[in-house]
Amino acid sequence: MSDKKITNGFILAGLINIIAVLLLSKCFTNDILTDTDPTVMxxxxxxxxxxxGLAYLSVSKAFHSVKWLVLVFAIEKLIYGIIWTNWILNNELSLIYDKDFMAGIFYNIYGLNDLLFFFFFTYVFYKLTKR
Incomplete structure (x- = not known):
């Protein structure tokens, strides 16, 4: 993967975090989203x-210099992915959609997004360790 694609991956990760939270939480007014998992969300x-998300954006063009921070990003995404997997296995997603479509979308996709970016950040860390 080229450095340009990696930079774009960091930008995408940051924008997804920021835009998805603002849209799907209805700018922090979606009580269904927060009441569904008040510990994490x-x-x-x-x-x-x-x-x-702002952290991902801040290193998008300087990721070469922050190898260990990229590993922290990977670990953070793995943790959210594990939490989401546990949540999905122990909750009924359709009940959330019945209460609020936006909250349903959020809980449907956030963990998949985090797991995908876990693999991305892990790849970038691996690539940086080979330099």
């Missing part, structure tokens, strides 16, 4: 997801 938790 409270308004504070959602704000922290935006902060992670």
């Amino acid at each position: 409270s308004n504070f938790g959602l704000l922290m997801i935006i902060i992670w």
Whole structure:
């Protein structure tokens, strides 16, 4: 994967975190989303997801210099992916869609997104260790 594609991957990761949270949380007013998993997806938790997005954007062109931070990004995405998998296995997604379509979309996709970016960040870290 070229450096340009990696830069674009960081930008995409950041924009997805920021835009998805703002849209699907209805700018932090979607109580169904926050009430469904108040430990992870409270308004504070959602704000922290935006902060992670800003972090991805901030290193998009300097990822070469922050190899260990890229590993931190991979670990963070893995943790969210595991939490989501556990949530999906123990909850009925259709009940969330019945209450609020946007919250349903959020819970349907956030973990898949995180797992995909876990693989992306892991790949980038691996590539950086080979330089």
